[in-house]
Amino acid sequence: MSSASVDKHAAILDAAYELFGSGGFYETKMSEVAERAGIAKGTVYLYFKSKEELFMAVTRRDCEGFLEQLEGKLRACSAMTDKLSVIAEHHLFYYYERKQHTKLFFRAPNNNPELVAYMAQFMEAYMQAVVKVLLEGGATEPELMAQSYIGILDRLKMDILFDPEFAEADADKRAKFAARLFITGALGSLDSALGDFPAEAES
Amino acid sequence: MSSASVDKHAAILDAAYELFGSGGFYETKMSEVAERAGIAKGTVYLYFKSKEELFMAVTRRDCEGFLEQLEGKLRACSAMTDKLSVIAEHHLFYYYERKQHTKLFFRAPNNNPELVAYMAQFMEAYMQAVVKVLLEGGATEPELMAQSYIGILDRLKMDILFDPEFAEADADKRAKFAARLFITGALGSLDSALGDFPAEAES
Amino acid sequence: MSSASVDKHAAILDAAYELFGSGGFYETKMSEVAERAGIAKGTVYLYFKSKEELFMAVTRRDCEGFLEQLEGKLRACSAMTDKLSVIAEHHLFYYYERKQHTKLFFRAPNNNPELVAYMAQFMEAYMQAVVKVLLEGGATEPELMAQSYIGILDRLKMDILFDPEFAEADADKRAKFAARLFITGALGSLDSALGDFPAEAES
Amino acid sequence: MSSASVDKHAAILDAAYELFGSGGFYETKMSEVAERAGIAKGTVYLYFKSKEELFMAVTRRDCEGFLEQLEGKLRACSAMTDKLSVIAEHHLFYYYERKQHTKLFFRAPNNNPELVAYMAQFMEAYMQAVVKVLLEGGATEPELMAQSYIGILDRLKMDILFDPEFAEADADKRAKFAARLFITGALGSLDSALGDFPAEAES
DNA sequence: CATGAATGAGTATTCATTCAT
DNA sequence: CATGAATGAATACTCATTCAT
Numbered sequence: 001m002s003s004a005s006v007d008k009h010a011a012i013l014d015a016a017y018e019l020f021g022s023g024g025f026y027e028t029k030m031s032e033v034a035e036r037a038g039i040a041k042g043t044v045y046l047y048f049k050s051k052e053e054l055f056m057a058v059t060r061r062d063c064e065g066f067l068e069q070l071e072g073k074l075r076a077c078s079a080m081t082d083k084l085s086v087i088a089e090h091h092l093f094y095y096y097e098r099k100q101h102t103k104l105f106f107r108a109p110n111n112n113p114e115l116v117a118y119m120a121q122f123m124e125a126y127m128q129a130v131v132k133v134l135l136e137g138g139a140t141e142p143e144l145m146a147q148s149y150i151g152i153l154d155r156l157k158m159d160i161l162f163d164p165e166f167a168e169a170d171a172d173k174r175a176k177f178a179a180r181l182f183i184t185g186a187l188g189s190l191d192s193a194l195g196d197f198p199a200e201a202e203s
Numbered sequence: 204m205s206s207a208s209v210d211k212h213a214a215i216l217d218a219a220y221e222l223f224g225s226g227g228f229y230e231t232k233m234s235e236v237a238e239r240a241g242i243a244k245g246t247v248y249l250y251f252k253s254k255e256e257l258f259m260a261v262t263r264r265d266c267e268g269f270l271e272q273l274e275g276k277l278r279a280c281s282a283m284t285d286k287l288s289v290i291a292e293h294h295l296f297y298y299y300e301r302k303q304h305t306k307l308f309f310r311a312p313n314n315n316p317e318l319v320a321y322m323a324q325f326m327e328a329y330m331q332a333v334v335k336v337l338l339e340g341g342a343t344e345p346e347l348m349a350q351s352y353i354g355i356l357d358r359l360k361m362d363i364l365f366d367p368e369f370a371e372a373d374a375d376k377r378a379k380f381a382a383r384l385f386i387t388g389a390l391g392s393l394d395s396a397l398g399d400f401p402a403e404a405e406s
Numbered sequence: 407m408s409s410a411s412v413d414k415h416a417a418i419l420d421a422a423y424e425l426f427g428s429g430g431f432y433e434t435k436m437s438e439v440a441e442r443a444g445i446a447k448g449t450v451y452l453y454f455k456s457k458e459e460l461f462m463a464v465t466r467r468d469c470e471g472f473l474e475q476l477e478g479k480l481r482a483c484s485a486m487t488d489k490l491s492v493i494a495e496h497h498l499f500y501y502y503e504r505k506q507h508t509k510l511f512f513r514a515p516n517n518n519p520e521l522v523a524y525m526a527q528f529m530e531a532y533m534q535a536v537v538k539v540l541l542e543g544g545a546t547e548p549e550l551m552a553q554s555y556i557g558i559l560d561r562l563k564m565d566i567l568f569d570p571e572f573a574e575a576d577a578d579k580r581a582k583f584a585a586r587l588f589i590t591g592a593l594g595s596l597d598s599a600l601g602d603f604p605a606e607a608e609s
Numbered sequence: 610m611s612s613a614s615v616d617k618h619a620a621i622l623d624a625a626y627e628l629f630g631s632g633g634f635y636e637t638k639m640s641e642v643a644e645r646a647g648i649a650k651g652t653v654y655l656y657f658k659s660k661e662e663l664f665m666a667v668t669r670r671d672c673e674g675f676l677e678q679l680e681g682k683l684r685a686c687s688a689m690t691d692k693l694s695v696i697a698e699h700h701l702f703y704y705y706e707r708k709q710h711t712k713l714f715f716r717a718p719n720n721n722p723e724l725v726a727y728m729a730q731f732m733e734a735y736m737q738a739v740v741k742v743l744l745e746g747g748a749t750e751p752e753l754m755a756q757s758y759i760g761i762l763d764r765l766k767m768d769i770l771f772d773p774e775f776a777e778a779d780a781d782k783r784a785k786f787a788a789r790l791f792i793t794g795a796l797g798s799l800d801s802a803l804g805d806f807p808a809e810a811e812s
Numbered sequence: 813c814a815t816g817a818a819t820g821a822g823t824a825t826t827c828a829t830t831c832a833t
Numbered sequence: 834c835a836t837g838a839a840t841g842a843a844t845a846c847t848c849a850t851t852c853a854t
């Protein structure tokens with residue numbers, strides 16, 4: 001692939017990321033992607049076979065970037081609590097930086113098995129990264145624990161995406177909150193009424 | 204509204220719920236909705252101004268049902284721990300019963316401010332319902348706590364939606380897991396390495 | 407099918423006949439067909455599933471008309487020689503009246519198995535009509551004879567299609583010529599040099 | 610034109626003959642022609658100005674070959690009856706050998722006046738070749754006679770093109786049949802009912 | 813001469829919505 | 834109220850042709 005080709009390939013991905021991200025799959029036109037990338041309509045098809053394939057490529061690049069950055073940050077610290085904090089910060093800041101592009105995940109093409117499969121694989125990889133951290137602490141049910149942690153982070157990110165007032169400091173605060181809640185549970189913040197929580201089962 | 208009208212109104216909503224739920228917004232045709240509802244295409248427009256409005260109505264009915272049922276179940280118990288369990292069970296079983304209709308939430312129409320606003324309002328109402336429970340326990344940061352709990356439940360429901368093997372017993376197990384994790388935190392399941400977690404780190 | 411529907415169905419076929427006939431399949435646009443039929447583009451698709459299906463319908467209507475008219479004319483006479491003349495006149499005049507629409511046969515869509523099959527069936531039916539006439543005269547090899555006769559007529563029609571000067575009288579003359587040549591052979595018009603033609607085989 | 614150029618020119622014509630012949634004009638892509646000729650897409654345009662011109666060149670080469678071979682074979686015999694047999698055999702075997710390439714004639718580009726003119730000129734030349742033979746026998750109406758003969762041959766070749774079972778022996782049989790029918794007419798194979806055919810009816 | 817990356821005109825088809833009956 | 838025939842805007846994708854290298 002020549003240097004010019006790389007440039008164009010990347011330019012198309014960038015343009016598509018912007019448009020798919022802010023408008024969703026169905027409301028983004030290939031002609032707009034071409035225009036924003038500064039090339040002709042037909043040229044897009046030299047690099048991506050179809051609109052769906054382009055969407056897949058955009059999604060894949062974004063997800064891979066998410067995981068790669070996460071792995072890098074995790075390697076930089078050793079204590080499990082630090083790692084959990086790193087995960088929270090990464091999750092929230094990643095979306096904080098992309099708050100304009102929420103549609104990439106919410107407005108995907110329907111009924112595309114390849115995309116569904118890829119997203120499932122991405123979620124699995126993300127979960128396993130968290131599982132790996134939890135196993136260092138000898139967690140039981142690490143997969144459910146990992147999913148729960150990701151769930152907390154994913155919900156706490158929502159205001160980031162939709163609240164225009166949201167600031168970086170808020171993201172940071174939420175990251176810390178998430179990590180602490182996950183570790184210590186709500187017990188710490190709740191009064192003694194909880195003291196009698198049946199630890200084994202709520203039957 | 205006459206009784207026949209009520210019937211038709213409901214028939215359309217039922218048909219649309221099935222189709223939007225299993226095919227998503229963009230891949231569902233108004234003509235299909237009419238056909239499944241057993242009426243003529245034009246008649247749909249006597250009851251709903253547009254496809255988007257119909258989607259809104261379907262979503263609203265579903266969300267309202269979710270909240271109403273939840274309120275009912277919460278009124279039936281008094282201890283906060285019971286209520287948290289009830290929330291978890293409700294969340295997971297509600298989706299368990301609707302596992303065929305995942306597209307209703309994942310494949311919504313793009314760029315519809317009204318829908319976005321409604322979903323935000325629904326989330327707020329759901330969150331407040333949880334907040335109300337948490338406040339009985341005197342929680343600090345009850346909103347973030349509520350969101351986190353919902354986040355856990357929402358993530359744990361994912362496998363329910365996408366794993367065809369998922370059984371009712373699994374849903375039950377996950378509900379119990381979620382409630383306990385939320386209350387006691389991961390600490391209980393992790394070894395002493397966590398003992399030195401800086402509980403006040405976010406200060 | 408309501409009367410209005412019949413009208414529209416026929417109007418589309420008429421418009422398509424004109425355009426496919428003069429421009430061929432590939433160079434005729436569905437929007438042109440709609441415009442000439444005085445309806446909206448989408449309406450064409452209420453009556454014909456696709457451009458290819460419309461082309462098929464036009465072709466079928468034309469071929470069926472050809473055969474039906476021929477059968478009618480053949481029933482009106484009894485002597486075999488009369489029938490052969492009738493065939494010749496029908497073939498040449500049919501194309502004479504349609505000289506503006508040659509493309510219907512020459513510019514058909516490529517690789518459409520259904521169309522190929524239909525044309526083969528039409529040719530078979532036409533041939534059998536001629537065979538039936540020839541069998542009254544006790545012909546041997548009636549199928550090859552019929553094909554040959556049709557071949558003569560088809561070639562003699564070519565100038566009709568392409569020579570703008572061609573007049574009705576010329577068509578009539580050619581019809582008579584064809585019938586006589588077919589019956590008596592070239593021998594009558596050629597001098598004695600042919601006398602020694604080896605009637606059984608040219609080996 | 611250098612030797613390499615000649616090679617390439619011929620390679621393109623060969624490739625185009627294969628593809629136009631089996632797929633027709635509209636469904637053959639210039640990129641496929643280039644690929645099959647083993648050269649780059651742009652190079653085709655160094656030798657042929659456009660797709661239509663290439664199609665013309667392919668057609669012309671094929672038609673010229675047809676006529677040249679025919680002239681050669683005709684020079685090799687002297688009796689008129691022999692020559693008529695030679696024409697029949699040539700026509701049928703020429704297509705027999707090219708049965709894979711039927712689309713070259715049936716799927717020509719629409720509305721190309723140059724091609725229409727060339728085909729008319731080819732037909733004229735072919736007809737004149739037959740006329741020349743017939744004139745040796747002192748035929749009246751030699752042009753109509755020639756066209757008729759060609760018409761018989763052209764129709765009898767149809768099964769050759771479309772019937773996969775067709776064998777060389779069948780082609781030979783048809784050639785003999787055509788020559789004899791043309792010379793002696795159907796009269797020989799029909800019973801006395803034809804005896805009263807009004808030979809001068811067209812006067 | 814040869815290349816092949818880039819171009820952009822061109823078109824069949826769908827489907828939400830309307831409105832005459 | 835109900836119908837469904839008619840509408841027409843909207844868009845992905847192809848491929849002949851060009852031209853900088």
